[in-house]
Each structure stands twice: as structure tokens, then as C-alpha cells.
Amino acid sequence: MARVEFRNVRKQFDDQNKQTFTAVAGSDFVINDKEFVVFVGPSGCGKTTSLRMIAGLEQQTSGDIVIGERIVNNLHPKDRDIAMVFQDYALYPHMTIRENLSFGLKNLKKPKAYIEQKVQEAASILGLDDMLERKPRELSGGQRQRVALGRAIVRDPQVFLFDEPLSNLDAKLRIQMRVELGELHKRLGATIVYVTHDQVEAMTLGERIVVMNKGVIQQVASPTELYANPRNMFVAGFIGSPAMNFIDARVEEERIRIDGAEFVLSQDAAEGLKSYNGREIILGIRPEHIYGEDFAPGVSTEHQMQAHIKVVEHLGSENLVYFRIGSRTVTAKVHPETKAYSNLSKQFIFDLNKARYFDPATEERIDW
Amino acid sequence: MTTIAPNRVRSSAGRLWREYGWAYLFILAPVLLFLVFTLYPVVSALIMSFQQYNIMNSTWIGFDNYERLFQDATFWKSMRNTVIFTVCTVPVNIIITFVLSYLIYQMKTKWQTFFKATLYLPAVASGVTISIVWLAIFDPTNVGLLNRFLEWFGLDPVIWLGQSKTALFSLILMNWLGSHGAGIILYLASMGGVPKSLYEAADIDHASGWTKFTRITWPLLKPTTLYLLVTGVITSFQVFISVYMMTQGGPNFATTTIAYLIYQTAFQFYEFGLASAQSFVLAFLIILVSVIQFKYFSSDVEY
Known part of the structure; x- marks a missing residue:
């Protein structure tokens, strides 16, 4: 060989x-x-x-x-x-x-x-x-x-x-x-x-x-x-199916603002995104890192936002929930016991520790 | 939900006519043509072959016509000529067609188009025209193109069509150099249908150019070769125009083929019964040879 x-x-x-x-x-x-x-x-x-x-x-x-x-x-x-x-x-x-x-x-x-x-x-x-x-x-x-x-x-x-x-x-x-x-x-x-x-x-x-x-x-x-x-x-x-969600966000000091909601960044992330203060970035988060607030065992409930569910797909072992943030459709892969159906307004939890951040101009990941 | 209304029961003939009337009408035209111009003449000829045919009063003579033709030396001579013509022309034509196709296939598209068109051109011309051109080529004096050619090499002119030993060969030569266009088109289409990945796999499998040709190209073109072989044999068994135009079967029956003999028997000697018997012997021979070819050369390639 x-x-x-x-x-x-x-x-x-x-x-x-x-x-x-x-x-x-x-x-x-x-x-x-x-x-x-x-x-x-x-x-x-x-x-x-x-x-x-x-x-x-x-x-x-x-x-x-x-x-x-x-x-x-x-x-x-x-x-x-x-x-x-x-x-x-x-x-x-x-x-x-x-x-x-x-x-x-x-x-x-x-x-x-x-x-x-x-x-x-x-x-x-x-x-x-x-x-x-x-x-x-x-x-x-x-x-x-x-x-x-x-x-x-x-x-x-x-x-x-x-x-x-x-x-x-x-x-x-x-x-x-x-x-x-x-x-x-x-x-x-x-x-x-x-x-x-x-x-x-x-x-x-x-x-x-x-x-x-x-x-x-x-x-x-x-x-x-x-x-x-x-x-x-x-x-x-x-890589990944369903694909990673890309959400438009704005860095403001040690926080990011997403479609009206505001999330406090971890110390590492805040440090890493310092140079983007006041600028737009893209937040990338995988569907399995978004949870319904009623079924998020062991996940910090710190980063939550309300969203209006458009469609739910029941796959048996999991449900795919589609909702919109700004102009983008976001997919969440949630536990089947999570209460979710079309037109329901629901709190979703974002596990930002697993999120990745991208420069909207170069589309490269922002490293720190 | 859609509901299906129950069919109203009417006479079945009327319903059939409404549903299929036009279809039957359209089929009727070709069926009538077939009955009048194919089936009727074939059946009439078969009956005629057992008769002493006379336009007013034919008499049934059983197998006499068949007995007569099998005892006729001219029939056997024409059979021999036809077989020689077929054996000499068909395989050589297939080789020529294959080699030309293989060469053209390697060319760029625009040259492929040019050669396909050029080599197909003779197929558009009538056999009579081509025969007239070849009469000029075979002209026995040194005006003839072929004799001019021999003259360059210091050779004496040959009476190509006028002597027994060269007449049949001349017709064979004309056939070799005749139209290969249709065969080339078929071979090129088949070559294009062989997946490129087979040759790439063979490249990786250490196959030489010759191995690729003998183990991949040639076997995969076998169905086309079989088709050309069968149609070629049928066509050459029926060779007529060149004989009629150039030699009239002569000299001394050297170029009399079965098809020409049938023509002579029917339209020069007016022995329609005997000519019909000859036709059926020819048809039987063609069917027999075709079946043998299919049996031994047929291939079940699928790709």
C-alpha cells in the first residue's frame, strides 16, 4: 500500500x-x-x-x-x-x-x-x-x-x-x-x-x-x-443533515443581538468577537443544539427566544421544527416529547456553547 | 372524490366501432397494401411454381419445375456464382466497413461528419448509375480507368468484363469498392454506444490497444456485425442490377447469378412456373443461411 x-x-x-x-x-x-x-x-x-x-x-x-x-x-x-x-x-x-x-x-x-x-x-x-x-x-x-x-x-x-x-x-x-x-x-x-x-x-x-x-x-x-x-x-x-442553521446577528459589547433578542456571550466568545463589536456576524448553530423550553435536560436555559412554529416534521425518534428568525428559516431537531405544532408560539433554548460564528464577508469561521 | 358514472349498455359492435373504429381504419391501408403487393404475389408464385404457367390456361405439374431446375446445369452454375460472390464480398465488405468506421471514430466530430456524409453518398445514387460509372472504369480499351492504371505499371490492358476468368472478379471488385456508408453509420453508432468507462477500466486493467480491440470493441460490436452479415448475405444472394447492367450474365454464364437467372427464365424465356420455383429455392436458401448465422453468431450483449 x-x-x-x-x-x-x-x-x-x-x-x-x-x-x-x-x-x-x-x-x-x-x-x-x-x-x-x-x-x-x-x-x-x-x-x-x-x-x-x-x-x-x-x-x-x-x-x-x-x-x-x-x-x-x-x-x-x-x-x-x-x-x-x-x-x-x-x-x-x-x-x-x-x-x-x-x-x-x-x-x-x-x-x-x-x-x-x-x-x-x-x-x-x-x-x-x-x-x-x-x-x-x-x-x-x-x-x-x-x-x-x-x-x-x-x-x-x-x-x-x-x-x-x-x-x-x-x-x-x-x-x-x-x-x-x-x-x-x-x-x-x-x-x-x-x-x-x-x-x-x-x-x-x-x-x-x-x-x-x-x-x-x-x-x-x-x-x-x-x-x-x-x-x-x-x-x-x-456537512450534517439537517444542515447547520445560519442566523444573522450583531455583536454589541459582550452580547449578541438576534432579531430583537439579546444573548450574553461567554467570556471566551466575548473576547473572540471583540473586533466585531458593532458589526454583523453570522451565528451558526446545529439543529440539535436548539431545544424546546419544555424538554431541554441538562442545558442552560440562559439563551432563550420566542419563535412562531411554521411546520413540524415527526420522524419518530425526533421531531424537526421549522420557524423563522429574521429572514432565515431555522430548523430545530428536538426530542419527540417536546410539545410542538404548526402556528404555536414557543420558547426555544439555544446552546450557544456549541455555536460557531462566521464573518459574513469572507464566510470564514471566526476563531479565537 | 370522483364518481364513475355507470356505462350505458349498448351493442358491443357499436361500442367497438366507437372505441377502435379510426384505429382499424388507419391499420386497414397498410394491411391492404401488404395483402395486394406482398402476400398475394408470394402465394401466387408458390402456386405457379407447381404449374406449367400460361396466362390463359395453367396446368398443375406438381414438383416437375423443381426437378427440372435441379437437373439444370445453368442453375447450378448460377448457384456457384452467387455463393462465390457472397463469400468473396460479404466478409471483405464487413472488414472494410469496420476498419473505416474505426478510423473515422478516432477523428474529431467535424471530420467524422464529413467522412460519414462522403462515404454514404454512393448509397443515395442508383445502382444503374453506379454500374454505368463502373462500365467506364472497366472499359476493355486503354481508355478504361483500370487499364490506364495497369498501363502505368507497364501491364497489358485486360478485358475485365468480357472474359470468363475476370468477369465475376470484376463484379466482386466493384462491390468491394462500392458503398459502405450504411454499415459505417451503424458501426459508428454502436461504437459510440460502448461506455467509455469500459475502456478506462481496461486501461487500468493493463489491457494493450490490441487487447482492448479484440476483447472489448469487437465483441461488443457483434450485434451490429451480425446484422451487417445477415443483411449483406441476403443482398448479395439477390445481386442483380450490376449483372444486368454490365455483363448480362456472361460471358458463358460466368456472371449469371440466381437472381439474374430468375429474371432470364421469367422475362426472356417466359417460363414463369420454373422462375417461381427458382425464386422459392433462393428464398429457402436465404432463410436457411440467415438461421445458421443467427444460431452461430447471435450475441446477448447488454450494456
């Missing part, structure tokens, strides 16, 4: 009108040996392009890509010692599953016995033993997905690349395969680079997550770090 490094890697495309479009704008990161790293971001953010550049299916415009100890900029995909699982699986439709699994090894001119052993190993890991003589069209989506994984496993590559491999599966199967992928990573101890637009997939699978937007890396961190300390409003809004 090996590490992967991007050194100021840039990728530009020319569109039909000869306009230059920057897909990846100067990426720098290191993926450690045996690490499971997930690239996540909305469509067109440059995550798949980054993956394809590692694979050698796209040539970077500038910068260096390192796999192991080698700079692989000019190496053909086959010489990079990587294996890739494609979004559409890319199984050869006219070949049996056995032929699909052994295709790469045959091209490498490996001995027959070795190929057979590797195919059997992969088939038994992935539960494909009974399907080796079938064609891909005779398999279900989940089984095809496993064959695509198997094709990567038999090669024992230095790096596994996954391009949105679960996006064609239904929700239930996706969760099942997610668990299996996590187990597979532990079993193989492989370096895995995984691309997805699904932040839940990213959070559950990734040891570290690379969040991208418009070709720029926004933050590289562990799932818990990303969730707790997003670097900017994009990351804060993208």
Missing part, C-alpha cells in the same frame, strides 16, 4: 466556446498509507476530476501527483498500480464474472493457478462464489457492485479508487454496502480514495474527509472535526 500526495495540482478544461474552466484549483494534500479518505462536495466541485487524475485518466494541467515514492505525472493508468471502481461499475458485459475478475491478471500474464486462487479469494470475500459463471446482466445492482469491488481486490493494488460506487443502489442496499466497504477496508488495510456527493457516506466511511467546492479544497479533517469545527460556512452547511 502507499501514500498519495497532490502538490499544487491544477486542472483546467477548455469548453466548446474555448472558455477555460478550472475544475481543480491548486490542490495540496497528503493521503497517508492505509488511510480511507473521502472526497465530498456538490456536483462539479472537482472531486471526481481529482480521483481521475490520481488514476491517470485525466492529465493535470500543472503540479505533481505522487503515489508511493514515485511522481506519476506521465505514467499510464496501468503503470500507476491502482485499481478503480467506477460509478457505473464498468463491468465487461460480454464476459462472465470469472472473466471480469481475471481480466486484469491475465493481461499481467500471471500464472493460471495464481489467477484462479485470487479470483476464488475475492469471490469468497464478496460472496460471489455461486455467480462466477454468470454474466453481469444476470446479477442485481448490489451483486454487480461486488464484482466491481472484486475486480479491484484481485489486483492487490497500492491504492484503491472509488468513484461514487454506491450512487446507483437503492437506499437500503447503500447502507448495507457502506458497512461492507468499511469492513473491507479494515480487512485489506488498503489506501482508499473514495468520491461521493453524499455527506452521510463521507461521514460514515472516511477516516478523513476532503470537502471541495468549485475546484477548491475547503477543509481536510476527520468527520468529527469537520462537524464540530467547520472552517467556513460552506463546510458547516454541507
Whole structure:
């Protein structure tokens, strides 16, 4: 297995009108040996392009890509010692599953016995033993997905690349395969680079997550770090479901004013926001850090404000309550025993110790 | 909530007419055309093939026509010519079409469009026109384009269509260099339908260019190849225009094909019964060969 490094890697495309479009704008990161790293971001953010550049299916415009100890900029995909699982699986439709699994090894001119052993190993890991003589069209989506994984496993590559491999599966199967992928990573101890637009997939699978937007890396961190300390409003809004609430606020001495209500800041926060005194800021608070005043066990009731409930969604284990503060809709994820229904005016408690503050101009988190 | 009013019960024929009357009327036109111009002639020909046909008074003679044609040396000669023509033209045409398509597929879109249009052009021209052009090319004097070509290399002019040993080959050559446009369009469409990710997966799987061609491109284009093979065989079994225009089946029956023989039997010798029998033998042969092709070449690729 090996590490992967991007050194100021840039990728530009020319569109039909000869306009230059920057897909990846100067990426720098290191993926450690045996690490499971997930690239996540909305469509067109440059995550798949980054993956394809590692694979050698796209040539970077500038910068260096390192796999192991080698700079692989000019190496053909086959010489990079990587294996890739494609979004559409890319199984050869006219070949049996056995032929699909052994295709790469045959091209490498490996001995027959070795190929057979590797195919059997992969088939038994992935539960494909009974399907080796079938064609891909005779398999279900989940089984095809496993064959695509198997094709990567038999090669024992230095790096596994996954391009949105679960996006064609239904929700239930996706969760099942997610668990299996996590187990597979532990079993193989492989370096895995995984691309997805699904932040839940990213959070559950990734040891570290690379969040991208418009070709720029926004933050590289562990799932818990990303969730707790997003670097900017994009990351804060993208990671977590329902998304973090952003509320317009104004710093006044050691207090912040939100839509008529006034909250006293903690000493740390007051100190940190000193330079913003008299200015607008954005308060970011996750839905689970807002409570109904009738069900907030162990939470300080210091920061409360009245709000008029618009809609309540009952999810069984929790309720999502929507109300407005100023021009923004705010979501609270409250305990199901919290009394909440449409058009009810209710006191909500804000746990400001868990809140984050953002500069409205730069959208960066205000640190202290 | 919506309520459904109970249907008023009327005669079922009237209801059917109201619901489907126009549909039947529209279907009627093509069905009538089929009955008059396809089914009726086929059935008449089948009956005729068992008759000593006379426009006023035909007599039933059973299998006599079939016996006659199987004992006819010209029939076997025309059969041999047709098979040689088919065996020599169809596979070569498929290879030419495939190679041209593969080359065009690598080009940029505007060049693809140019070559597709250019190579399709002969398909728009009539077979008669093309035959006249080829008559000029095969002209036996040194005015002929092909003989001019030979002259550059110091070779003697050849009487391409006028001698037994070169006449059939000349027709085959003309077919090789004829229209491949339709096949190219089909192959290009099929090539475009092969997912790019298969080639990318193959790149990562250490496949060489040749392996990609033999293990991915060629097998995935098998359905198109089968289609071209079957239609190509059917067309070449029925080759007629070039024979009629250029050699009239000669010299010494060297280019008489089954289709031309049927024409001669029917419209030069007025033996419609025998010609009908020949037609049914040809039809049976085409069906047999097509079934064999489907059996051995059919593929169940799905992607």
C-alpha cells in the first residue's frame, strides 16, 4: 500500500466556446498509507476530476501527483498500480464474472493457478462464489457492485479508487454496502480514495474527509472535526443533515443581538468577537443544539427566544421544527416529547456553547 | 372524490366501432397494401411454381419445375456464382466497413461528419448509375480507368468484363469498392454506444490497444456485425442490377447469378412456373443461411 500526495495540482478544461474552466484549483494534500479518505462536495466541485487524475485518466494541467515514492505525472493508468471502481461499475458485459475478475491478471500474464486462487479469494470475500459463471446482466445492482469491488481486490493494488460506487443502489442496499466497504477496508488495510456527493457516506466511511467546492479544497479533517469545527460556512452547511442553521446577528459589547433578542456571550466568545463589536456576524448553530423550553435536560436555559412554529416534521425518534428568525428559516431537531405544532408560539433554548460564528464577508469561521 | 358514472349498455359492435373504429381504419391501408403487393404475389408464385404457367390456361405439374431446375446445369452454375460472390464480398465488405468506421471514430466530430456524409453518398445514387460509372472504369480499351492504371505499371490492358476468368472478379471488385456508408453509420453508432468507462477500466486493467480491440470493441460490436452479415448475405444472394447492367450474365454464364437467372427464365424465356420455383429455392436458401448465422453468431450483449 502507499501514500498519495497532490502538490499544487491544477486542472483546467477548455469548453466548446474555448472558455477555460478550472475544475481543480491548486490542490495540496497528503493521503497517508492505509488511510480511507473521502472526497465530498456538490456536483462539479472537482472531486471526481481529482480521483481521475490520481488514476491517470485525466492529465493535470500543472503540479505533481505522487503515489508511493514515485511522481506519476506521465505514467499510464496501468503503470500507476491502482485499481478503480467506477460509478457505473464498468463491468465487461460480454464476459462472465470469472472473466471480469481475471481480466486484469491475465493481461499481467500471471500464472493460471495464481489467477484462479485470487479470483476464488475475492469471490469468497464478496460472496460471489455461486455467480462466477454468470454474466453481469444476470446479477442485481448490489451483486454487480461486488464484482466491481472484486475486480479491484484481485489486483492487490497500492491504492484503491472509488468513484461514487454506491450512487446507483437503492437506499437500503447503500447502507448495507457502506458497512461492507468499511469492513473491507479494515480487512485489506488498503489506501482508499473514495468520491461521493453524499455527506452521510463521507461521514460514515472516511477516516478523513476532503470537502471541495468549485475546484477548491475547503477543509481536510476527520468527520468529527469537520462537524464540530467547520472552517467556513460552506463546510458547516454541507456537512450534517439537517444542515447547520445560519442566523444573522450583531455583536454589541459582550452580547449578541438576534432579531430583537439579546444573548450574553461567554467570556471566551466575548473576547473572540471583540473586533466585531458593532458589526454583523453570522451565528451558526446545529439543529440539535436548539431545544424546546419544555424538554431541554441538562442545558442552560440562559439563551432563550420566542419563535412562531411554521411546520413540524415527526420522524419518530425526533421531531424537526421549522420557524423563522429574521429572514432565515431555522430548523430545530428536538426530542419527540417536546410539545410542538404548526402556528404555536414557543420558547426555544439555544446552546450557544456549541455555536460557531462566521464573518459574513469572507464566510470564514471566526476563531479565537 | 370522483364518481364513475355507470356505462350505458349498448351493442358491443357499436361500442367497438366507437372505441377502435379510426384505429382499424388507419391499420386497414397498410394491411391492404401488404395483402395486394406482398402476400398475394408470394402465394401466387408458390402456386405457379407447381404449374406449367400460361396466362390463359395453367396446368398443375406438381414438383416437375423443381426437378427440372435441379437437373439444370445453368442453375447450378448460377448457384456457384452467387455463393462465390457472397463469400468473396460479404466478409471483405464487413472488414472494410469496420476498419473505416474505426478510423473515422478516432477523428474529431467535424471530420467524422464529413467522412460519414462522403462515404454514404454512393448509397443515395442508383445502382444503374453506379454500374454505368463502373462500365467506364472497366472499359476493355486503354481508355478504361483500370487499364490506364495497369498501363502505368507497364501491364497489358485486360478485358475485365468480357472474359470468363475476370468477369465475376470484376463484379466482386466493384462491390468491394462500392458503398459502405450504411454499415459505417451503424458501426459508428454502436461504437459510440460502448461506455467509455469500459475502456478506462481496461486501461487500468493493463489491457494493450490490441487487447482492448479484440476483447472489448469487437465483441461488443457483434450485434451490429451480425446484422451487417445477415443483411449483406441476403443482398448479395439477390445481386442483380450490376449483372444486368454490365455483363448480362456472361460471358458463358460466368456472371449469371440466381437472381439474374430468375429474371432470364421469367422475362426472356417466359417460363414463369420454373422462375417461381427458382425464386422459392433462393428464398429457402436465404432463410436457411440467415438461421445458421443467427444460431452461430447471435450475441446477448447488454450494456
